[in-house]
Amino acid sequence: MRIKGLDKSKPNIEVVIFPRHDIDDIVIKCKAVISYDRFSKLVAEPILGTALFPDGTRKPTDETRKKFSEDSISYFEMRHGFMLYETLKDNENIEWESVSKDDPISWKNCAKEIDSLPITDAESNRLVAAINRANGMSDALIEEAEQSFLVREASERVDQKSIVSSEAVNSTSGAVVNV
Amino acid sequence: MNEGIFVDLKDAVITVSDGSATPKTARLRIGDGGFTFKQGSEREYKLDAGKLWRVREGNEVPVEVTLDFVWLHMHTTDVSFSDIILGKNGCVSTDTVYPCDPYACDIDIDFTKACGNVTYFDNYKIANFRVEPQDYDPKESMVKVSGKANSVEVPHSQSSSSDSSSSSSSTT
Numbered sequence: 468m469r470i471k472g473l474d475k476s477k478p479n480i481e482v483v484i485f486p487r488h489d490i491d492d493i494v495i496k497c498k499a500v501i502s503y504d505r506f507s508k509l510v511a512e513p514i515l516g517t518a519l520f521p522d523g524t525r526k527p528t529d530e531t532r533k534k535f536s537e538d539s540i541s542y543f544e545m546r547h548g549f550m551l552y553e554t555l556k557d558n559e560n561i562e563w564e565s566v567s568k569d570d571p572i573s574w575k576n577c578a579k580e581i582d583s584l585p586i587t588d589a590e591s592n593r594l595v596a597a598i599n600r601a602n603g604m605s606d607a608l609i610e611e612a613e614q615s616f617l618v619r620e621a622s623e624r625v626d627q628k629s630i631v632s633s634e635a636v637n638s639t640s641g642a643v644v645n646v
Numbered sequence: 647m648n649e650g651i652f653v654d655l656k657d658a659v660i661t662v663s664d665g666s667a668t669p670k671t672a673r674l675r676i677g678d679g680g681f682t683f684k685q686g687s688e689r690e691y692k693l694d695a696g697k698l699w700r701v702r703e704g705n706e707v708p709v710e711v712t713l714d715f716v717w718l719h720m721h722t723t724d725v726s727f728s729d730i731i732l733g734k735n736g737c738v739s740t741d742t743v744y745p746c747d748p749y750a751c752d753i754d755i756d757f758t759k760a761c762g763n764v765t766y767f768d769n770y771k772i773a774n775f776r777v778e779p780q781d782y783d784p785k786e787s788m789v790k791v792s793g794k795a796n797s798v799e800v801p802h803s804q805s806s807s808s809d810s811s812s813s814s815s816s817t818t
Contacts, residue, residue: 518675518719521787528675528719 481601485590493560493586495594497601500553503546510545510571513538541575548574551581554598650684653755653770655715661754662730665740669752672720672727677787679715681755681770685799708794711772713753716787728784731777731791741774741796750774750796763809771801 478499485493516531527535548566552574555561561584565576582591658676663669688704720727729735733749741750753775757768774796781792 516721518721520719521717526719528721530675530721 479601479603481597483594483597485586485593495555495558495561495597497554497594497597498557499601499603500550503549506546506549506571509569510542510549513542544575545571548577550602551577551598554601555581650682650710650712653681653683655679655681655713655755657757659756659758660713660715660717661756662727663740663752663754664725664730664733664737665742665751666738670723670725670730670737672722672725672730674715674717674720674727677716677718679713681715682712683770683772683800684710687798706798708796709772709798709800710792710794711753711775711800712781712790712792714790717789718787727789728782731782732779748776750776764806765808766806767804769803771803773797 478501480499481497483495483497485495487493513535515527515535517525518528518531519525549571552563552566552568556568563577563580565573566580567573581594584591584594586594655676656678658681659673660676661671661673663671685707687707690702690704691698692700692702694700725735725737730737730751733739733751737749737751739745739747739749740752741747751774753772755770755772757766759766759768772795775793776796777791777793781790783790
């Protein structure tokens, strides 16, 4: 399936530039993560475990719930890290120190490594915002796009109405047209 | 005669595991019961003309273990507690030195007690435990199992951790 002629091979790209005086400006491209298939292959989704009881039934216990909660936190940390890594992986100027392509546990370090980049806090915030925008996770941007769409639709409706009423006024027979 | 050491198993967690690369395990939360083990070699007291003279270590004696408990619930991988104890259903012996000897498994007994902001941990480790099949008697939630471990003692370790993450440990 395509939208506006685009398919999965053309992900959304956001570019952030950090101006520098002494060296070349730092340019970072944030490419949307189109597929999480690789993540799913390497990391299993946590499952609420059960314990066997003497009567033969299986039920969750405090222990399995606690483990499920810990596993879930770990799972989402890895998923977030995977998103950060995949979004930035095509930037040759970024060198990861403790993140490895095929080690899901190491993906948890992505956010920490982004914090340690030699950029200011404000620039770091801009980078994170660009990553979120590229991946369609910016609420403000989504709201802005929705508002702009609704305004456009409303103005199109107003235009159509004004055309209809002007045609009705200009009609010589006095009959309403285009209704 | 050495009567052995008795440990109350109330609120303990018993983990049995086999020797697979990814060990098959069964972890049981214990409601009530006890664990007894006899360890230590017999010493020989030599006499000289009827008077005590010298003391020599006797032959090593394997630790004798008896577990008698009621379990509340059990977490297992794909095998049962009995499978791991008896070496059935694809379980592999933990005795990697002599894998052709009778089947053995490992047993860990853990106690966790919280007091204020400090948590105390106790662990007994029975390595290469071999059950005496005639002394294995599971009845629903009640289990009685006896056997020997191919070692002269049951290592016991204690540790604690507090909210400030400090910890200490000792091993006997």
